[in-house]
Amino acid sequence: LAKTTQPISMDSYEGQEVNITCSHNNIATNDYITWYQQFPSQGPRFIIQGYKTKVTNEVASLFIPADRKSSTLSLPRVSLSDTAVYYCLVGDTGRRALTFGSGTRLQVQP
Amino acid sequence: GAVVSQHPSWVICKSGTSVKIECRSLDFQATTMFWYRQFPKQSLMLMATSNEGSKATYEQGVEKDKFLINHASLTLSTLTVTSAHPEDSSFYICSAKDRLSGNTIYFGEGSWLTVV
Numbered sequence: 001l002a003k004t005t006q007p008i009s010m011d012s013y014e015g016q017e018v019n020i021t022c023s024h025n026n027i028a029t030n031d032y033i034t035w036y037q038q039f040p041s042q043g044p045r046f047i048i049q050g051y052k053t054k055v056t057n058e059v060a061s062l063f064i065p066a067d068r069k070s071s072t073l074s075l076p077r078v079s080l081s082d083t084a085v086y087y088c089l090v091g092d093t094g095r096r097a098l099t100f101g102s103g104t105r106l107q108v109q110p
Numbered sequence: 111g112a113v114v115s116q117h118p119s120w121v122i123c124k125s126g127t128s129v130k131i132e133c134r135s136l137d138f139q140a141t142t143m144f145w146y147r148q149f150p151k152q153s154l155m156l157m158a159t160s161n162e163g164s165k166a167t168y169e170q171g172v173e174k175d176k177f178l179i180n181h182a183s184l185t186l187s188t189l190t191v192t193s194a195h196p197e198d199s200s201f202y203i204c205s206a207k208d209r210l211s212g213n214t215i216y217f218g219e220g221s222w223l224t225v226v
Contacts, residue, residue: 043116043203103153
């Protein structure tokens with residue numbers, strides 16, 4: 001299983017762009033990279049998923065370099081409601097469950 | 111996105127009793143569902159993988175006789191905590207993979223269990 005490393009916490013202000021980087025040096029060929037957001041007492045919410053290069057949806061962008069050993073979740077213009085824990089997960093979900101690391105606790109200040 | 115629903119959202123039970131938590135995929139079929147538990151301020155810990163029509167696969171250290179998992183249909187998996195004790199109090203979360211669309215796993219809202 002690919003192990004992931006993320007910063008434990010980050011602070012930002014409303015309106016700023018936030019980039020959270022995750023390293024996964026032993027990512028396997030069939031592994032996808034998925035990011036989830038979790039608020040207290042709620043289940044994780046799917047944000048974005050990618051395999052390589054760049055993926056963008058209505059809430060975030062995911063940047064994956066060619067070697068796929070890291071990935072960066074980019075949240076444009078964060079608001080107070082983006083305060084949450086963000087998890088980077090790497091795995092072949094066709095074969096195995098996803099294993100959670102410690103996540104990144106993002107605190108957005110006014 | 112796909113919806114995974116858990117019931118109940120929270121439950122309080124007495125020590126020694128059993129409690130069942132349901133996990134349903136509302137708009138897709140899930141041959142595989144996963145159960146996690148999460149203690150306050152900690153990350154999610156995988157407990158078991160539930161496969162429709164077959165026995166669940168438990169992670170190391172998780173007692174299969176205490177945490178009974180049944181996945182009787184493509185849209186329902188249940189977790190029964192038997193002979194619950196206060197240390198079983200936790201946030202239990204299920205997730206499911208759409209059998210038709212590959213790689214994305216969706217999570218339920220979670221269920222708070224308090225054993226008194």
